[in-house]
Amino acid sequence: MPKKAKDAGEEEPIGAGRFGRCRGNLKMGLVGLPNVGKSTTFNLFCDQQVAAENFPFCTIEPTDARCEVFDERFRWLCDLWKPPAGHEIPPYLHVTDIAGLIRGASEGDGLGNEFLSTIIGCDGIFHVVRAFDDESVIHVDDSVDPVRDLETIQSELCAKDLTFVKAAEAREKELVKRDRGSKLSPVFMETFKKMTEMLEQNKPVRDGDFTSEEVEMIKMKTQLITTKPIIYIINLSKKDFLRKKNKHLPKIKAWIEEHGGGLFMPYSCEWEQEYMDAKKSGAEALEAFVKESYPEKVPPIPSALQRIIKQGYKQLGLIYFFTAVRTPLTAPAPAPAGPWLCHCPPLCSDVPS
Numbered sequence: 489m490p491k492k493a494k495d496a497g498e499e500e501p502i503g504a505g506r507f508g509r510c511r512g513n514l515k516m517g518l519v520g521l522p523n524v525g526k527s528t529t530f531n532l533f534c535d536q537q538v539a540a541e542n543f544p545f546c547t548i549e550p551t552d553a554r555c556e557v558f559d560e561r562f563r564w565l566c567d568l569w570k571p572p573a574g575h576e577i578p579p580y581l582h583v584t585d586i587a588g589l590i591r592g593a594s595e596g597d598g599l600g601n602e603f604l605s606t607i608i609g610c611d612g613i614f615h616v617v618r619a620f621d622d623e624s625v626i627h628v629d630d631s632v633d634p635v636r637d638l639e640t641i642q643s644e645l646c647a648k649d650l651t652f653v654k655a656a657e658a659r660e661k662e663l664v665k666r667d668r669g670s671k672l673s674p675v676f677m678e679t680f681k682k683m684t685e686m687l688e689q690n691k692p693v694r695d696g697d698f699t700s701e702e703v704e705m706i707k708m709k710t711q712l713i714t715t716k717p718i719i720y721i722i723n724l725s726k727k728d729f730l731r732k733k734n735k736h737l738p739k740i741k742a743w744i745e746e747h748g749g750g751l752f753m754p755y756s757c758e759w760e761q762e763y764m765d766a767k768k769s770g771a772e773a774l775e776a777f778v779k780e781s782y783p784e785k786v787p788p789i790p791s792a793l794q795r796i797i798k799q800g801y802k803q804l805g806l807i808y809f810f811t812a813v814r815t816p817l818t819a820p821a822p823a824p825a826g827p828w829l830c831h832c833p834p835l836c837s838d839v840p841s
């Protein structure tokens with residue numbers, strides 16, 4: 489298990505907080521084998537229409553979009569305050585749909601390098617895993633075996649990072665050689681040794697036992713894929729999603745626990761598509777569909793995608809704050825006492841007293 493920073497008396501940063509970059513527009517990338525449902529998920533997340541056809545490598549160019557992060561507090565505030573048109577701005581999560589990765593991608597197979605460079609531009613990963621059986625949907629390795637697929641993706645990401653680590657080390661050694669009298673610091677040597685050992689054993693760097701100094705060294709000298717926070721999202725059939733059972737899930741869970749742990753969220757593109765269609769047909773259709781899906785008890789957030797989006801936001805270390813404009817067009821009730829929060833400081837930074 490990785491050593492927690494709080495062991496050293498510090499707050500443990502979550503998600504991208506440990507290795508992440510401080511910048512605007514942080515985004516999550518959809519990563520996985522071809523034809524597992526990444527683009528379908530992207531379309532459902534962001535209400536887009538990118539091609540999601542039944543053949544591998546349907547996606548070549550990455551697509552960026554943003555999706556609303558469901559937040560009941562924000563909805564409550566909007567209902568109460570009734571902001572003027574254009575001022576109702578929810579939180580958004582930026583997502584990138586990326587081409588599929590196959591075995592050998594780290595050496596350029598499939599869309600190899602193109603795919604990997606897009607992941608480097610993302611700040612976190614939604615790792616999409618296929619666990620639905622449907623013979624009509626082609627699998628690049630001919631059978632549905634989520635643990636094998638998890639291994640494939642993880643090995644490729646680790647193999648690619650190993651080449652980055654070796655290149656960064658060689659670059660540094662060259663600099664030291666040219667600058668006579670200087671030498672590599674013990675922190676550098678130790679950090680690179682640890683990273684190399686981990687990656688050679690197919691272990692992501694994010695799971696390593698690194699001191700704060702070593703984390704800084706990694707951030708300064710490298711740009712790695714396996715330092716990014718990851719959420720495993722498991723695409724099930726509608727039937728399995730609703731009955732909360734799937735023959736692959738226990739093995740997937742065990743694999744994730746053995747490989748550094750991490751968030752693991754089952755969902756179903758099939759069910760989410762029907763949910764979205766019902767939503768577009770109006771409140772009545774939606775209510776009927778949800779009740780039919782959950783005859784016993786409707787969960788507070790029926791869509792797993794909405795929960796996944798929320799977790800993506802959290803993994804990137806993004807925070808919520810809300811504000812409201814000073815004069816609403818109609819103010820049916822007095823504003824409750826602060827604090828007020830805002831998702832969009834440049835538009836509405838006023839805080840009503």
Ligand SMILES: Nc1nc2c(ncn2[C@@H]2O[C@H](COP(=O)(O)OP(=O)(O)OP(=O)(O)O)[C@@H](O)[C@H]2O)c(=O)[nH]1
Nearest residue numbers: 522523524525526527528540542545546547588757
């Ligand atoms: N039966 C079933 N089919 C699905 C599900 N999710 C996606 N598919 C189908 O699987 C095929 C591939 O889906 P995509 O979303 O294009 O897959 P992808 O991972 O983006 O594929 P690449 O772009 O090739 O990497 C499409 O025909 C989808 O309709 C699901 O939950 N159940």
Ligand SMILES: [Mg+2]
Nearest residue numbers: 526527546547
């Ligand atoms: Mg695709």
